[in-house]
Amino acid sequence: xxxxxxxxxxxxxxxxxxxxxxxxxxxxxxxxxxxxxxxxxxxxxxxxxxxxxxxxxxxxxxxxxxxxxxxxxxxxxxxxxxxxxxxxxxxxxxxxxxxxxxxxxxxxxxxxxxxxxxxxxxxxxxxxxxxxxxxxxxxxxxxxxxxxxxxxxxxxxxxxxxxxxxxxxxxxxxxxxxxxxxxxxxxxxxxxxxxxxxxxxxxxxxxxxxxxxxxxxxxxxxxxxxxxxxxxxxxxxxxxxxxxxxxxxxxxxxxxxxxxxxxxxxxxxxxxxxxxxxxxxxxxxxxxxxxxxxxxxxxxxxxxxxxxxxxxxxxxxxxxxxxxxxxxxxxxxxxxxxxxxxxxxxxxxxxxxxxxxxxxxxxxxxxxxxxxxxxxxxxxxxxxxxxxxxxxxxxxxxxxxxxxxxxxxxxxxxxxxxxxxxxxxxxxxxxxxxxx
Amino acid sequence: xxxxxxxxxxxxxxxxxxxxxxxxxxxxxxxxxxxxxxxxxxxxxxxxxxxxxxxxxxxxxxxxxxxxxxxxxxxxxxxxxxxxxxxxxxxxxxxxxxxxxxxxxxxxxxxxxxxxxxxxxxxxxxxxxxxxxxxxxxxxxxxxxxxxxxxxxxxxxxxxxxxxxxxxxxxxxxxxxxxxxxxxxxxxxxxxxxxxxxxxxxxxxxxxxxxxxxxxxxxxxxxxxxxxxxxxxxxxxxxxxxxxxxxxxxxxxxxxxxxxxxxxxxxxxxxxxxxxxxxxxxxxxxxxxxxxxxxxxxxxxxxxxxxxxxxxxxxxxxxxxxxxxxxxxxxxxxxxxxxxxxxxxxxxxxxxxxxxxxxxxxxxxxxxxxxxxxxxxxxxxxxxxxxxxxxxxxxxxxxxxxxxxxxxxxxxxxxxxxxxxxxxxxxxxxxxxxxx
Numbered sequence: 001x002x003x004x005x006x007x008x009x010x011x012x013x014x015x016x017x018x019x020x021x022x023x024x025x026x027x028x029x030x031x032x033x034x035x036x037x038x039x040x041x042x043x044x045x046x047x048x049x050x051x052x053x054x055x056x057x058x059x060x061x062x063x064x065x066x067x068x069x070x071x072x073x074x075x076x077x078x079x080x081x082x083x084x085x086x087x088x089x090x091x092x093x094x095x096x097x098x099x100x101x102x103x104x105x106x107x108x109x110x111x112x113x114x115x116x117x118x119x120x121x122x123x124x125x126x127x128x129x130x131x132x133x134x135x136x137x138x139x140x141x142x143x144x145x146x147x148x149x150x151x152x153x154x155x156x157x158x159x160x161x162x163x164x165x166x167x168x169x170x171x172x173x174x175x176x177x178x179x180x181x182x183x184x185x186x187x188x189x190x191x192x193x194x195x196x197x198x199x200x201x202x203x204x205x206x207x208x209x210x211x212x213x214x215x216x217x218x219x220x221x222x223x224x225x226x227x228x229x230x231x232x233x234x235x236x237x238x239x240x241x242x243x244x245x246x247x248x249x250x251x252x253x254x255x256x257x258x259x260x261x262x263x264x265x266x267x268x269x270x271x272x273x274x275x276x277x278x279x280x281x282x283x284x285x286x287x288x289x290x291x292x293x294x295x296x297x298x299x300x301x302x303x304x305x306x307x308x309x310x311x312x313x314x315x316x317x318x319x320x321x322x323x324x325x326x327x328x329x330x331x332x333x334x335x336x337x338x339x340x341x342x343x344x345x346x347x348x349x350x351x352x353x354x355x356x357x358x359x360x361x362x363x364x365x366x367x368x369x370x371x372x373x374x375x376x377x378x379x380x381x382x383x384x385x386x387x388x389x390x391x392x393x394x395x396x397x398x399x400x401x402x403x404x405x406x407x408x409x410x411x412x413x414x415x416x417x418x419x420x421x422x423x424x425x426x427x428x429x430x431x432x433x434x435x436x
Numbered sequence: 437x438x439x440x441x442x443x444x445x446x447x448x449x450x451x452x453x454x455x456x457x458x459x460x461x462x463x464x465x466x467x468x469x470x471x472x473x474x475x476x477x478x479x480x481x482x483x484x485x486x487x488x489x490x491x492x493x494x495x496x497x498x499x500x501x502x503x504x505x506x507x508x509x510x511x512x513x514x515x516x517x518x519x520x521x522x523x524x525x526x527x528x529x530x531x532x533x534x535x536x537x538x539x540x541x542x543x544x545x546x547x548x549x550x551x552x553x554x555x556x557x558x559x560x561x562x563x564x565x566x567x568x569x570x571x572x573x574x575x576x577x578x579x580x581x582x583x584x585x586x587x588x589x590x591x592x593x594x595x596x597x598x599x600x601x602x603x604x605x606x607x608x609x610x611x612x613x614x615x616x617x618x619x620x621x622x623x624x625x626x627x628x629x630x631x632x633x634x635x636x637x638x639x640x641x642x643x644x645x646x647x648x649x650x651x652x653x654x655x656x657x658x659x660x661x662x663x664x665x666x667x668x669x670x671x672x673x674x675x676x677x678x679x680x681x682x683x684x685x686x687x688x689x690x691x692x693x694x695x696x697x698x699x700x701x702x703x704x705x706x707x708x709x710x711x712x713x714x715x716x717x718x719x720x721x722x723x724x725x726x727x728x729x730x731x732x733x734x735x736x737x738x739x740x741x742x743x744x745x746x747x748x749x750x751x752x753x754x755x756x757x758x759x760x761x762x763x764x765x766x767x768x769x770x771x772x773x774x775x776x777x778x779x780x781x782x783x784x785x786x787x788x789x790x791x792x793x794x795x796x797x798x799x800x801x802x803x804x805x806x807x808x809x810x811x812x813x814x815x816x817x818x819x820x821x822x823x824x825x826x827x828x829x830x831x832x833x834x835x836x837x838x839x840x841x842x843x844x845x846x847x848x849x850x851x852x853x854x855x856x857x858x859x860x861x862x863x864x865x866x867x868x869x870x871x872x
Binding site: 087098101104105106107108110111112114115192193194195196197198200201204205227228229230300302303304305306307308310311332333336337340341348417418419420 | 523534537540541542543544546547548550551628629630631632633634636637640641663664665666736738739740741742743744746747768769773776777784853854855856
């Protein structure tokens, strides 16, 4: 088999690969080998991985090839953000404190994906403790640009065809933003749909496991496995005249021209395909969520990292101190309480407003624009933190390109706890945008 | 020093001990030695501990005695429920799977307590994964009776004068119930006031770190340290004519005579001291919270323990399977969503109802009655799960005794996120009841 064909195998989506494996025209071993070959080719430039279990993955693939189907992900390799624990691979959380750390367990979504026949190919780069301090990963479309963060490696690995699926986490914008910057599909579920055990706690109020793939259909497949839920394949044909709210958010002034263009082009295309798109404005009090989000994250993370701050102060980055520790230490219980109450009020408001207006989903930017140049910053969660704060499911569709040739995504935010319905809507929108 | 005097030292509250240490009339080393002596005397019967770090604690005490005050808990020993990680002591989570497990870090509340000069004397018994499968601990008032759970060892150790303070966790009734059964003061804060990092995830929706002590004043002291908050001493003198709601809950038929008597006696005493006590009824839809709580716990914990269930199925108890795995596997996403929505609705209702009625706190049972005979069951969370589900702060006051001579508590439940105010109210109520 020549390199070109192997490279094509690495480009298969999980569902395409699974179909071929089911039919007997592909083995898991060949698929894993193709992914490893692609990684060997690209990793020197992209640096998406902190650990690769090549031998273990090939051995698991051979064992799976020799037996009956184990489930939804039979023989499919996936990447695991290094903020999630794996019992057989190091877990370093993007911190030198844990360079050699080996957890005793698998995180919930890893264990469940493995139980469905998935193969944890390795650990992908996370920023330090899934916060702001960047790791080594570069944007696969241009190594001088950030891949975004905190799920930097998962986004780059999926978009660059290292692996069809990867797990990430989002506390602000850590799944949607890097997926948009790298050109992957990203899905942040409603809070508490995926199990959080074995994820290093950052901000328990908002920490949400999410996933990345190269199609919306794959997101639905992976979600079913990682969340131990019945598989509900996306059904875009069943979508008819959805009602969407175009939400510019309080930060529209931060949206770059390519983002404004992507949103407007999406509006036109979706309307032409039958969607009703209405403007959806957030009330003024949502302006306070920016600060509320930072207060809650600072308040909780300064406490959650008390041990590292006490025992390894020299190994905690200045970025972490500035973004989290200083904010947390400056926030009183009254500040925290006020922030929590604002979030509660905002969630009440938006749940009611969407129901009242009969809106199925919101159309909003995935990020301010293309991935910025430079690797020191992973960009901002400007267009993400509100939806994390609202506990609402969010999907980014990588259907646009910016002036520098880098991907630009649009984000669809669904009603809380209606994740299956939202994935189907996103699949419909993605098909519409692909045809335009 | 004779045994009697050492035993008296072990009976000091944390604030009493701290005052003596500050004055120079007591050293931390003598206090720790007194606690260890008390444990040596009582542990064969009570079995509250899974691990004691006697040598380490004495060494830390000597080091603290030789230096300046490190803060709120300077020189004070505390116990740590074995569901919380400690970097220097084993953490077994009540499961044979983790018999020899050594975590890499301290849980948030442990690290913060240590940073304030507290000494982690050892790990206290938890039920398996902080669920129902009982550990070895016995009720210190009668070894044939359960200490309650899941924070069995922390409640028994504090009530039996092994240690003045201990950390627990509550997902249903795991702090308030064992504290009530053993005769300790217990405090479950509003959700997310204490950091949850380094706590084995059970049900992320409800897992709440809590604390136990032998006075309400000590709860306020320990809270400030463990949550890294300014210390707000309780100020019972500042309480004037509080307005209380007597809440019999949907489960009043389960309340034993000693519990009904304790509630009625409390009502009379508090009214005589100036409180207005009004009946506070929960609407009928709260009846559904019992099932909703079990669905959410089952749904989340079956996912969070996916790794243990896959790799060590023979080492997971039948109790865990019955209470959590079977319920979780039988619960659909729609069931989970419905349960979450009921909780949301209930929290909205109760926040508004308390505000509207101007009620400062609810008076309600801590448990159905005295600790039941037998060690196989740790009792039921009948009178606790609602308040965990409501995210409201709860305190149990061990001011009554049942027909078998075992402690009976009453529970005061405060407004969400008004924890300091609630501790002061609880201190006032405790003083009133002590005088009766």
